[in-house]
Amino acid sequence: MDNNTILCKGNDVIALAAIRCGCDGYFGYPITPQSEIMEKLMEEKPWETTGMVVLQAESEVASINMLYGGAACGKKVMTSSSSPGVSLMCEGFSYLAGAELPCLIVNVVRGGPGLGTIQPAQSDYFQAVKGGGHGDYHFIVLAPASVQEMNDFVDMGFDLAFKYRNPVMILADGIVGQMMEKVTLSPPKPRWTDEEIIALSGSWATTGKPSGRRENIITSLAMDAAVAEKFNEKLQRKFNEIRRREVRLEKIKCDDAEYLLIAYGAMSRICEETVDNARAQGIRLGLLRPITLFPFPSEQIAAMTPQLKGILSVELSAGQMVEDVRLAVGDKTPVTHFGRLGGIVPAPDEVLAALKRTYLQNENE
C-alpha cells in the first residue's frame, strides 16, 4: 500500500483533497458536524506549501460572499458548512448562480428544522437541488457515499464548476463526514498560475484590466426585463445541458430486480446490506444510488419501470427525493417513501421491513 492510501475521516479528507487539487482558497465558519474540515486545513498550513488561503470568516454570510469575491477572480475557492449555516448562505448561492461563478460548497447535512440536531440527516435535499436562494437556478449536486468519494468529488466538483461556470455542492451527511474509511488520496496538482487563470477565465474574471481588453464586470443585475429574460433563458439552456450530460448513478443488483430501493449518500450504504438480506430471503431487490442529485437520474429510473413491481425511496427525511422519483416514474410503478427523522438512522432490516410492509404483504399471507 502506498503512502497515499490512509485511514481517514470524511471531513478531514475534504481538506486534504482541497489542498491536493490546487484549491486557491477556503473560507468557512465552524459548525458541527463538519468543523474538522477547517481545523484540518489550519493544521496542514497549506499557505506555506501550495499558497492556498484559509480564512475563518465571521459568519456563513461572510464566507459565502468571500467565495463570491474569490470565484469572481477566476480562483478555485470553496467553503463548507452544515444545514443551519447553509441556510444563511442561500442569499449568496443565488448571487453566485446569477453571476455564473464556479465554486465548491460542501454541506455536511444535520437534522433540522431550526437548530435541529447535530445528528446526520438528508432533510436538505430540496434546499440543495431546487435552489435554496431566490430565482430560477440549480447547483450541480454531488452525493458522496464513502470517504473515497468525499476525496474524489472535490476535484470533480471543481472540474464541473469551471466547465459550466456554475456552483457545485457536495451534499454529504453527518455519517459520511464523521466516519473513517480507507481512502486513496488523489495525486497532488499545483494551483493555477495567474497566466493559467487568464487563459481559462480571462474573458470574464476580474483579474485586473490590462490595457487592450474591456473591463470584466461580475454582476447578477439586469434592470431591463428583456435582458433579464434572455439571461435566464441562457441559464436554463445551461441547466438542460447539465441534465443531458452529467447524470451519474450507481446500480447495484438491478439487472433482475423486481423491487428497487433508491437511496443516496450514507443511506445507500445501509440499503446495500438491505439488498443482500432481501436476496437471502428470495426477494429480488436492487438499489439505484443517484450520485448526482442535480441532475437527477430520472431517465435511468424511468427506464427500469417495466421490470419493477415497486420502488421504495429511502431517505433520512420525511420524503423529499421521493418527489423526483415520482416525477420520473409517473404512474408506471408504485413509489413509496421510507425514512427516519431527527437524526435517527434506520438499520438494514428496518428498511427491509418497510419494503415488505409496503409491497409484499399479500405475498406473505
Place this chain on the structure above:
Amino acid sequence: MDVNDIIQPENKVYGKTPVLTDTEMHYCPGCSHGVVHKIIAEVIEDMGIQDKTIGISPVGCAVFAYNYLHIDWQQAAHGRAPAAATAVKRLYPDKYVFTYQGDGDLASIGTAEIMHACNRGENIVVIFINNAIYGMTGGQMAPTTLIGQVTATTPYGRVVELNGYPLRITELLAQLSGVCYVTRQAVHTPAAVRKAKKSIQKAFENSGQRKGLSFVEIVGTCNSGWKLSPVEANQWMVENMFPHYPLGDIKNEELGIKDWLKQ
C-alpha cells in the same frame, strides 16, 4: 483668433481622466456620487494602477458604478462587499481592491462584514458615502439619518425612541486596530473635492504599502431624497450634517485616534 487656435495641448488646463467611461451617469443632478467616482478614477490614473485595481460595489445607488470606470468590477450582495474584497485581496495580494458603499449598505445591513474586515486589517480601501438616506429605494431612513430628519419611513422625522440615534460608524471603526487610516471628507466645494481626492490617494497608497484597512467617509448630498435643490442640499448638509459628522482625519499615523467621544 479662432476657437481651434485655442484648443491646443499647451493650453489644456483640465481633462477628463481616461479611467472614467463615457457612459452617461444615472445619478440625479446634484448627487455627490459622480464627483466621488471622478476623483477615484483620477487617483487610479495618477497612481498608474488601472490594470491592478478591482472595485466592488454592492446594492444601493452605486450598484451601477461598474458602468463608469474602466476597471474590473464586482457587484456584490447588499452589505457584503467587504467580505468579497477580503477574498479578492487575499487571493491577489498585489492588486488594489476597494469597496464603494452607501450608508444603508455599510452602516446597516453590512455592519458585520465591515466590522470584521476592519478588525482583520484587510489591506483594502473602503469608500463610504454617507448621505443619511436610502437613495436607491426612494428615500427611506438610514442608520445615519439625523434626528428629526424627514424620510419616506420617518414621515414625521426621525425619533430616538422609535429609531435610535444617527450612527457614527466611522468613529466606531476607527477604534479597531486593523484600521490604519480613517477620514471624513465632503465634495461640496472645489477645495473639499481636492482634499477628498488627497484622502482617497492616501488610502490607496496605504493599501499598496499593506498598512491595513483605509476608510474614507464622504458626507454627501441626496437632494432627491432630501427634497431640496442641489444648492439647498449643499447648504443643508453644511448646517445639519457637518455638526454631527465633522470633517477631517479621525485616525492617521501622526494623529493616532482623535478623541471623538468628547465632541
